[in-house]
Amino acid sequence: MTDVNREREEEVDVEKPVVTDKRRIDPETGKVRQPDTTAGTTAEPGAAAAASAAGPGTAGGPATEGGPDPLEAARAESLDLADQLARRNADIYNLQQEYNAYVRRSKAEVANYKQAGVHDVVEALLGVLDELELARQHGDLTGPFAAIAEKLEGTLRQRFDVERYGQVGEEFDPEVHDALMHQEDSAATATTVSQVLQPGYRAGEKVLRAARVGVTGPQ
Template identity: 55%
Template sequence: MTESQPSEEQPVVRDKRRLDPTTGELRTPEEVAAAEAAATAAEQIPDGAASESSDGTTPDGSEGGQAEDPVAAAKAEAADLQDQLARAKADLYNLDQRFNQFVKRSRVEAQAEKGRGVESVVEALIPVLDDVDAARQHGGLEGPLASVVDKLESTLTTRFEVERFGAAGEEFDPTVHEALMHSTSEDVEAETVSQVLQPGYRVGERVVRPARVAVTGPQ
């Protein structure tokens, strides 16, 4: 019976050279120790050991192949965040524009509603104002009553822009005048208001009631 030959051990080479074989520069003690440790670790790796397992994964469990570039991944993530930020800014801008339009419409509608309310009140007061104007023309508006009426008309004018209009001698304008009588004369060259039967009233630029007049036109 033959005895098995003991396996031949490979000589262990320790890289303790003080000069770096690549650069030729003098190594520090730390570099010598690092080179020795690297050589020892290389000896412990068996020949032919695959760096990847048969299923294509590395020993740490990650998939084989080239590792993802962290700089490229960071750039892609930054680009995605920038796109999300731009979309969020666009949404905020659109929301702000819609809010501004809503505020503008609300103000216009509120002003229009206020104007309609004033017009409604003036329309209700027109018969009273007609009586006041007729009494003033006939000298029947005197004493404390005249003072109260003056305050009322002043308030309507200053606070609510109520204006009485219509006067004899004006050129007839169908947008502000309503002709109740018509005659002709050689003394006029255009349709002219010869008499105001009832004054007109406007609130701001809107005519609440046109002036009711007698008109004289050329022959």
């Protein structure tokens, strides 16, 4: 071999083969070899940075300590909704009470207006009723006119509870009598009606017109 060829062989870098012993039993000691956990565990470039950037709560990441508990959040939301429902129910109850009170007031006002209308009509007819009573006392109310007068008075009495009052001998009551004359009597023990100048009328408990009377009382 010439010197030139020898120099060329020295310049060539021949890579020698690497032999890996993968036998699980060590031929020298006869013991089971432990697996090499470091082999093949080289992390790919950027893997650690990606895991760190994933943030808390992601798959494979550590659990975040001190974060909101989903169960407690659900309980708080449930309590808040229950409180809102209770407030709405209270509002509806108050509205119903106001409506019921309004209905009661409306019915009472309608009844009062109706009764007031009846009283106005009867008061307008008091002059006619006085004339009918005077004609009856003088015997002038006979025939068809008597029947009409009785029907009118009966209708007012039955449908609207209108009655005429004021009789001689009844005890004087300033709530329902209007005394136009007064006489003294030593034998009298109480003030009584001695003369009816104009009868009174009332509808139920309401006095439409007080009876105008003359009274006699003790000295």
